[in-house]
Amino acid sequence: MSELAIRHGAAPALAVERLSYSYPRAPAPALLDVSLAVAPGEFVLLAGRSASGKSTLLRAACGLVPHFYGGEVDGQVEVAGFDAIAAGPGELAAAVGYVAQDPETQVVSTTVAAEIELPLEMRGDGPGARARAVEEVALALAIPHLLGRAVDTLSGGELQRVALAAALVTRPRLVLLDEPTSQLDPVAGDELVWLLRRLNEEWGVAVVLAEHRLERCLAAADRVVAVEGGRIGFDGAPREFLGWTRETDPTLTTPAARLFSMADVEPLPVGVRDARRTLGEGRAATAVPHPGKGSSGEISPPSRFPTRRRSRNVGALVAAGLWVELDSGAGPRDVLRGVDLTVAPGERVALMGRNGAGKSTFLRTAAGLTDPVSGRVSAERMALLTQNPSDFLVRERVGDELPGDAGLAALRAVGMEHALDADPRDLSGGERQRLALAIALAGRLDGDGVPGLVALDEPTRGMDRGRKDDLMVLVDRLAAQGAAIVIATHDVEFAAEFAARVILLGDGVVIADGPSAEILSGGWYFATEVARVLDVPGVVTPEQGAALLLDQPPDLGRQIWRPRSGGPGGGG
Amino acid sequence: MRSPFAYIPRRGPLQSARPGAAVAYLGALVVVAFLYSSPLVLSAAGIAACLAGWLAGARSAVRAALRMGLGLALLIIVVNALVVHRGETVLARLGTLPILGQVDITLEAIVAGVSIGLRAAVTMVAFGVYSACVDPDRVLRALRPIAARSALTATLVSRLVPVAAADAGRLRDASRLRGPGAAAVGRGALARRLLAGSLDRAVDVAATLELRGYSLGGPRGQRRREPSRYDARFYAVAAVVLAAAVLGKVAGADDFRPYPTIHIGIGPATSAVCAVVLASGLAPWRGAGRRVVRRPTVARAEGLGRV
Numbered sequence: 001m002s003e004l005a006i007r008h009g010a011a012p013a014l015a016v017e018r019l020s021y022s023y024p025r026a027p028a029p030a031l032l033d034v035s036l037a038v039a040p041g042e043f044v045l046l047a048g049r050s051a052s053g054k055s056t057l058l059r060a061a062c063g064l065v066p067h068f069y070g071g072e073v074d075g076q077v078e079v080a081g082f083d084a085i086a087a088g089p090g091e092l093a094a095a096v097g098y099v100a101q102d103p104e105t106q107v108v109s110t111t112v113a114a115e116i117e118l119p120l121e122m123r124g125d126g127p128g129a130r131a132r133a134v135e136e137v138a139l140a141l142a143i144p145h146l147l148g149r150a151v152d153t154l155s156g157g158e159l160q161r162v163a164l165a166a167a168l169v170t171r172p173r174l175v176l177l178d179e180p181t182s183q184l185d186p187v188a189g190d191e192l193v194w195l196l197r198r199l200n201e202e203w204g205v206a207v208v209l210a211e212h213r214l215e216r217c218l219a220a221a222d223r224v225v226a227v228e229g230g231r232i233g234f235d236g237a238p239r240e241f242l243g244w245t246r247e248t249d250p251t252l253t254t255p256a257a258r259l260f261s262m263a264d265v266e267p268l269p270v271g272v273r274d275a276r277r278t279l280g281e282g283r284a285a286t287a288v289p290h291p292g293k294g295s296s297g298e299i300s301p302p303s304r305f306p307t308r309r310r311s312r313n314v315g316a317l318v319a320a321g322l323w324v325e326l327d328s329g330a331g332p333r334d335v336l337r338g339v340d341l342t343v344a345p346g347e348r349v350a351l352m353g354r355n356g357a358g359k360s361t362f363l364r365t366a367a368g369l370t371d372p373v374s375g376r377v378s379a380e381r382m383a384l385l386t387q388n389p390s391d392f393l394v395r396e397r398v399g400d401e402l403p404g405d406a407g408l409a410a411l412r413a414v415g416m417e418h419a420l421d422a423d424p425r426d427l428s429g430g431e432r433q434r435l436a437l438a439i440a441l442a443g444r445l446d447g448d449g450v451p452g453l454v455a456l457d458e459p460t461r462g463m464d465r466g467r468k469d470d471l472m473v474l475v476d477r478l479a480a481q482g483a484a485i486v487i488a489t490h491d492v493e494f495a496a497e498f499a500a501r502v503i504l505l506g507d508g509v510v511i512a513d514g515p516s517a518e519i520l521s522g523g524w525y526f527a528t529e530v531a532r533v534l535d536v537p538g539v540v541t542p543e544q545g546a547a548l549l550l551d552q553p554p555d556l557g558r559q560i561w562r563p564r565s566g567g568p569g570g571g572g
Numbered sequence: 573m574r575s576p577f578a579y580i581p582r583r584g585p586l587q588s589a590r591p592g593a594a595v596a597y598l599g600a601l602v603v604v605a606f607l608y609s610s611p612l613v614l615s616a617a618g619i620a621a622c623l624a625g626w627l628a629g630a631r632s633a634v635r636a637a638l639r640m641g642l643g644l645a646l647l648i649i650v651v652n653a654l655v656v657h658r659g660e661t662v663l664a665r666l667g668t669l670p671i672l673g674q675v676d677i678t679l680e681a682i683v684a685g686v687s688i689g690l691r692a693a694v695t696m697v698a699f700g701v702y703s704a705c706v707d708p709d710r711v712l713r714a715l716r717p718i719a720a721r722s723a724l725t726a727t728l729v730s731r732l733v734p735v736a737a738a739d740a741g742r743l744r745d746a747s748r749l750r751g752p753g754a755a756a757v758g759r760g761a762l763a764r765r766l767l768a769g770s771l772d773r774a775v776d777v778a779a780t781l782e783l784r785g786y787s788l789g790g791p792r793g794q795r796r797r798e799p800s801r802y803d804a805r806f807y808a809v810a811a812v813v814l815a816a817a818v819l820g821k822v823a824g825a826d827d828f829r830p831y832p833t834i835h836i837g838i839g840p841a842t843s844a845v846c847a848v849v850l851a852s853g854l855a856p857w858r859g860a861g862r863r864v865v866r867r868p869t870v871a872r873a874e875g876l877g878r879v
Contacts, residue, residue: 068779093785104738105776108731108784109709110579121713122785152578152738166784369745384749391746394757394765406753443753 011081013174013206014038014061019075021056021065030056032230034075038208040173043200045217046210047234047241047252048227049464050429054210055101057227058176061208062098063089080173093119097167097175101462103159103183106166112154113147116165123170137169140195156183156387156458157355157490164192168199175199177209181216182461185354185490186525193217212464215254215493215529218242219271226252242268251465255493255529255542262546275533279549315342316453316484317366317382321375324358324365324508335361337508338375343453343484345380348475350495350516351488352526353505359488360387362505363455380484381444381452387461389436393424398435402442409449410442411435414474430467433459434474450481460491472498496520496528496540516540575737576636577703585802586628586705586856591714593806594706597855598624598698600810604817604849605694610828611683611836613820614690616846621697623853630704637700644696645689652685653677658831684830703733705856716786726786727778735777736770743769809855813848820845 016036022029031053038044046054059065066073067088077084080095089098100106109115113134120130138144141161146154154162160183167175175196181189197220199205211217218224224241226234226249234244245253246261246268253261256275257268269275324336336358343349351359364370366377367384385392395401399420402411411417414434419427424435441451454475460468468491475498479485489495495502495516502519504512504526512519517538521531530545539545581587586594601624604617625634654672659680666675711730743766747757820826825845827837 062783064779064783068775068782088787089779089782090785090787093783093788096783098783100776100780102776105773106780108712108727108777108781110581110707110734111709114709119784122788150578150580152575152734170785364745367749369748383751386742386746386749388742388746390769391742392750394743394747394761395755401755402753403755404753406751407755410751410753439750439754442751444751 011040012037012078013040013042013080014208015076015078016057016060017076017078019057019060019073019077021060021071021073021075023056023069023071026071028230030230031060034227034230034232036225036232036235038174038206040206041200041204043197043207043220043222044209045214045221045224045238046208046227047214047224048210049249049251050212050462050467052227053230054227055178056230058098058178058208058210060084061174061176062096063087063092064098094123094170095173097170097172099160099164099167099175099177099180101178101182103156103163106163107151107159110150110152111147112143112149112151112162115151115162116147116169119166119170133169133171137165140168141165142191155356155360157185157188160184161188161192171203172205174206174208177207177211179211179462180209181211181213183355183458183490185352185357186492187354189213189216189490190525193220196220212462213491213493214252215256215271218254219274238270239267242270251469256533258542259530259533259545259549262542263549265549269533272529272532279533315378315380316345316347317341317343317377317379317486319362319366319375319377322362322365322372322377323374324361324370325373326361326370335508336365336372339505339508339510341503341510341513343486345452345484346479346482347484348479348498348500349484349486350499350502351486351505352490352492352495352502353511355490357505358508359505360457363457363486363488366453366455379453379455381446382455383437383440383444383451383453384455385433385437385440385457385459387458389433392436392439393432396423396425398422398424398427401435401439406443406445407438409445410438413441413445413449413451413478414438415477430463430470433471437474448481451478451483453484453486454478455486455488457488458490459487460489460494468494468497492520492526492528496531502526517544575734575741576632577700577733577737579704579707579734580629581707582629582705584628584705584856585800585805585858586624586701587707588800589802589806590800591706591711593800593803593810594702596810597806597852598702600813600817601849601852602695602698603814604845605691605698607817607821608826608828608845609687609691610826610842611687611690612828612838612842613826613845613849614687614694616849618690618694618697620849620851620853621694621701623850624856625697625701625704627854627858628701628705628856630701633700633704634697637697638693640700641693641696642689645686645693648689648692649682649685652688653681656681656684660832661834680830680832680834683834687828687830699733703737708734712781727774727781731777732770732774735773736766739770739773740766806855809852813852816845816848 016034019031019034020029021031034057046057048054056065059069060077061079061084063084073085079092082092082095084092107115109118116134116137117130120133138147141164143161143165146158146162151162160180164180181192184192193216196207196209200207209217218238221238224236224238225232226241234241242253242257256272260268265278269278319339319341322336322339323334325332326335339362351362353359361370363384365372366379367382393401408417414437416431416434416438424432427435444451459471475485499516502514502516503510504519517540520526520528520540521537528540530542531540534545534548536548539548601617601621605614608614622634654675657676659678661679662676663679664677666677669675708730712726715726715729743762747762750757820841823841825841827839827842829835
């Protein structure tokens with residue numbers, strides 16, 4: 001088939017026909033009788049819970065399955081005219097760009113420029129063409145400042161963008177992305193999705209994007225494919241998908257769709273603009289009075305965790321004038337610049353900010369892994385769980401990791417006391433995370449089994465909503481016992497649910513510190529989808545938004561939601 | 573924090589040389605270490621490897637490799653002293669121990685252990701200097717014509733050390749973050765975890781390399797041809813060291829016998845080999861050098877190439 005024919009839609013960018021696949025020694029198939037076609041220039045969103053088969057489907061589309069992972073395969077996969085099962089990833093490299101979940105395993109070169117240039121060099125492009133392509137893709141992804149950096153000095157988010165640049169630099173016809181925004185801050189995540197949309201529209205690149213945070217990309221997608229237990233559960237338009245989630249799997253829906261469902265507003269919105277238009281026009285809005293609530297009176301959105309402003313003298317975590325320098329190979333640079341903050345016992349704090357803002361460095365310094373150049377930080381019985389919980393697991397039995405009474409107490413604190421004899425490798429991702437937390441907590445609990453400070457660095461990376469809910473239950477329990485909880489996260493929806501307070505870091509300084517309802521409704525990027533839809537200070541979660549909508553139907557006009565006397569719930 | 577073994581681009585001769593030349597040079601020192609048992613020659617090789625790394629600017633790599641290498645050497649010395657019952661100079665009689673039986677610590681067994689330990693230490697220092705001074709990207713490109721169909725082989729050769737170094741840093745952090753009530757992480761457990769994890773991740777990196785088109789076999793890029801004026805120096809030094817080592821071996825320079833009593837010969841052959849090996853450590857010395865005017869247009873055309 002000719003290049004022109006493929007580019008102009010004569011052949012699908014991806015055609016999967018009755019594909020079944022099992023990993024070696026796996027008890028059950030990862031994919032079962034999957035059929036799917038993606039047209040050139042189509043933007044397809046792959047939705048599904050963790051371990052539903054999304055990643056396996058992407059690996060099959062780029063030839064890694066079965067060529068790299070082995071196993072048994074049945075069916076056909078055709079990519080831009082190539083038989084992917086016969087050809088393998090090397091031959092498909094010219095047609096397919098693939099970005100996997102873990103950016104650290106996606107770099108093979110020493111410097112960023114060499115990494116992006118590598119696919120072109122492998123293809124045999126000349127130096128001039130390579131330099132131009134590298135420059136253009138770096139500009140498109142806003143990373144020209146990283147080109148000279150060594151890859152081992154980059155943050156996770158920066159690495160993710162570099163991996164994406166290396167996948168896009170050859171201008172493939174099909175781009176496969178496996179949770180590419182999981183390590184990106186909200187700004188970079190939104191930018192990435194819109195960049196993909198632009199590539200899709202202007203270059204005709206077909207995009208298949210697997211993602212858990214659907215609110216980020218649903219509006220950009222032409223079509224949604226939901227994978228359930230290795231099968232295609234749904235294949236249709238984004239709006240129909242939202243209807244399907246309501247009937248079949250509510251954990252897959254978006255916050256705005258949840259808001260509309262709870263407020264009984266139709267049609268369900270595929271994005272912020274769609275939702276605002278529906279509410280603004282009052283079209284088809286049918287508000288039902290909220291039981292137990294009158295239609296008059298001040299709106300005071302419920303706060304899940306009322307802010308308790310405690311005395312700043314008693315802190316589970318106290319930082320004063322904290323300066324930290326790190327050397328990324330180009331000389332030392334200030335990562336934290338005079339940070340002052342206090343976290344009280346029992347407080348739930350989300351630490352947010354752009355990639356490289358200093359969130360992880362702050363936690364590492366508080367835990368004693370990094371020394372400050374000036375200032376001080378003290379944390380009471382602090383347990384820090386880093387981004388890779390598996391790093392904590394070095395033995396083959398849970399009980400061997402956590403011996404004695406202190407170990408058992410730590411396992412109890414995370415609800416894992418039943419798994420004493422289990423092999424950590426047999427645990428689910430969520431259980432491994434809890435076990436790692438128990439290892440960090442062991443011996444740091446007080447007489448009542450309560451830790452002083454629990455800090456988690458990007459704990460929701462790659463998690464579906466079900467696992468996030470489990471994590472929320474755990475931190476709720478610890479906080480209710482009196483532990484201070486600090487979570488560094490890019491996940492604004494999770495932060496809105498769990499945190500009473502949000503600290504926003506920017507370039508090493510605290511740029512905002514206040515109640516989560518206030519911080520997460522006062523901006524554009526660091527704001528929840530509900531906050532962006534309703535634009536009401538203090539309203540950040542679907543529950544809060546629904547309460548508001550049910551009290552004041554949207555067909556009365558948006559002006560009624562403007563803040564009154566400081567805005568409802570402004571103080572959290 | 574970066575691993576001390578992470579490659580850092582510098583303009584030194586060892587970094588500028590082609591991977592083949594650098595490997596030949598450092599490999600010659602390792603060959604000497606495996607060819608000889610004489611502690612004198614082994615010490616000379618060790619000093620040469622340290623000197624090479626020091627002159628190449630890889631001081632932290634040398635320090636870290638020395639720490640690891642001497643630690644390993646110490647372990648070898650202890651084990652050898654406990655399990656080898658030969659030698660006439662008994663320093664201590666430990667009586668009968670389980671498994672080991674009658675244990676007499678002899679000076680000869682200790683010195684024999686020193687010889688084996690030095691061999692291990694020289695190898696580790698040479699490997700540390702290689703890791704810190706030889707660009708893995710260039711190694712990868714150099715391997716492509718040889719192992720075009722095996723991304724995994726290429727990854728294991730060129731990326732295993734950086735991947736393992738990054739993993740080691742993370743695992744070290746995680747072990748420091750363990751609560752005081754958790755089981756302590758011994759070096760053995762950490763090493764097992766590191767090896768297993770690094771191999772797993774190397775496989776993932778190899779998958780990425782495949783996806784980048786490593787096995788495409790496209791025309792070779794112009795960047796592959798990156799001669800350095802230091803190549804000849806390192807090839808020559810490697811040839812001289814190997815020749816001296818082989819000739820010295822034939823001439824009896826490896827005049828060392830630990831049992832039944834220690835004999836370390838310091839004849840002319842041994843001295844000559846030591847001198848040649850020691851002098852080879854100066855190869856990465858930049859010196860005043862000859863000023864070379866580089867044409868910027870060439871560097872521009874090379875795009876992202878290195879000096």
